[in-house]
Amino acid sequence: MKQTKIAVLGAGSWGTALANVAAENGNQIMLWAHRAVTVEEINSRHTNKQYLGDRVLQANIQATTDLKAAVDGAEIVLSVVPTKATREVAKQLNQALVELRQSVIIVAATKGLEPETYKFASQMIEEEVMPQNLTGLAVLAGPSHAEGVIKHDPTTVVAVSKQLSIAKQVQAAMSNATFRVYTNDDVVGAELGGALKNVIAIAAGTLQSLGYDANAKAALFTRGLNEMTQLGRSYGANAMTFMGLAGVGDLFATATSEHSRNFKAGMQFGQGKTMDEVIDNMGMVIEGISTTKVVHDLAQQKGVEMPISEAVYQVLYAQEDPKIAINNLMERPLQQEGK
Ligand SMILES: NC(=O)C1=CN([C@@H]2O[C@H](COP(=O)(O)OP(=O)(O)OC[C@H]3O[C@@H](n4cnc5c(N)ncnc54)[C@H](O)[C@@H]3O)[C@@H](O)[C@H]2O)C=CC1
Numbered sequence: 001m002k003q004t005k006i007a008v009l010g011a012g013s014w015g016t017a018l019a020n021v022a023a024e025n026g027n028q029i030m031l032w033a034h035r036a037v038t039v040e041e042i043n044s045r046h047t048n049k050q051y052l053g054d055r056v057l058q059a060n061i062q063a064t065t066d067l068k069a070a071v072d073g074a075e076i077v078l079s080v081v082p083t084k085a086t087r088e089v090a091k092q093l094n095q096a097l098v099e100l101r102q103s104v105i106i107v108a109a110t111k112g113l114e115p116e117t118y119k120f121a122s123q124m125i126e127e128e129v130m131p132q133n134l135t136g137l138a139v140l141a142g143p144s145h146a147e148g149v150i151k152h153d154p155t156t157v158v159a160v161s162k163q164l165s166i167a168k169q170v171q172a173a174m175s176n177a178t179f180r181v182y183t184n185d186d187v188v189g190a191e192l193g194g195a196l197k198n199v200i201a202i203a204a205g206t207l208q209s210l211g212y213d214a215n216a217k218a219a220l221f222t223r224g225l226n227e228m229t230q231l232g233r234s235y236g237a238n239a240m241t242f243m244g245l246a247g248v249g250d251l252f253a254t255a256t257s258e259h260s261r262n263f264k265a266g267m268q269f270g271q272g273k274t275m276d277e278v279i280d281n282m283g284m285v286i287e288g289i290s291t292t293k294v295v296h297d298l299a300q301q302k303g304v305e306m307p308i309s310e311a312v313y314q315v316l317y318a319q320e321d322p323k324i325a326i327n328n329l330m331e332r333p334l335q336q337e338g339k
């Protein structure tokens, strides 16, 4: 296999797990972390205990706090910081690339929308990185909990780019026997799928904590996927993307797994915890919380009915009792399916 120099920006759960996959494939990996203690731990003990417990990482991952050194000579840069840090990190990346006079493929693995602008990670990156420094832009989406990837659970994801050749390069660099990468060209569909499923996963955690069973979960998944798809259509996304890994696949993984931060947050909301308590308890990013607010605004702006996402908004941002929110959903005017 061709060895590629890959830089991974963000050493949380997902950045570390992706760095490990890329390192297993024999690529040369630089992992950029913004905290020196993380760098020291990864380089000396090959662990990142805060996010991935005792899992031992590939010895060929070299961590650094110096972003310019991390990307120097890289062909591919994976951007794996939370949504709220994406624009700032993209600015720093651009500065480094300008100084290095270097152009890279950037892959956004972040799942969320910028609260102020409703932009996706790939759009923020495209706005901040000058065209002469950008060989190509892709998104990595699909059902992939870091905890499963690091222990080699068979995992399927999708590299998505408007340029198929770029998606194929990412596919080639990242695929292995337990991490299978498909390609797709529907960037907006994939990024919407990755962001919107987090809101439905919060609802799934809440249902779980209230003791509801399979009927309620099936209703949530089916109708949740429907409203994700409807918003996707309003963006011109391909409805089939929502039937694939970035849609139903990621919805299933996130809304059924106790590894999911969004699902776990939903359970805590169901137990009556406040937003501050939920965020403090998690200690990791819960993208669905801010995405819920964005989706509330977007649905109004685009005239798309998203009743489940709106119910999550009411529970999170208007302190509505989850049981009342569920009753309200069940008592909406009766409808024909598939409209
Ligand atoms: N954890 C997972 O299994 C998966 C996560 N994702 C997505 O990947 C993105 C990152 O998530 P995780 O790694 O799970 O988050 P995390 O909470 O585990 O780690 C976030 C990392 O970003 C760093 N960070 C925070 N603010 C920063 C800043 N301003 N500049 C630089 N670094 C900063 C933190 O120090 C930490 O290392 C999210 O959008 C998430 O939805 C996608 C697929 C799987």
Ligand SMILES: O=C(CO)COP(=O)(O)O
Pocket: 111, 142, 143, 144, 145, 146, 198, 201, 250, 253, 254, 259, 260, 261, 262, 263, 285, 286, 287
């Ligand atoms: O996107 C993910 C899995 O595909 C991770 O979801 P959580 O952020 O809810 O853990």
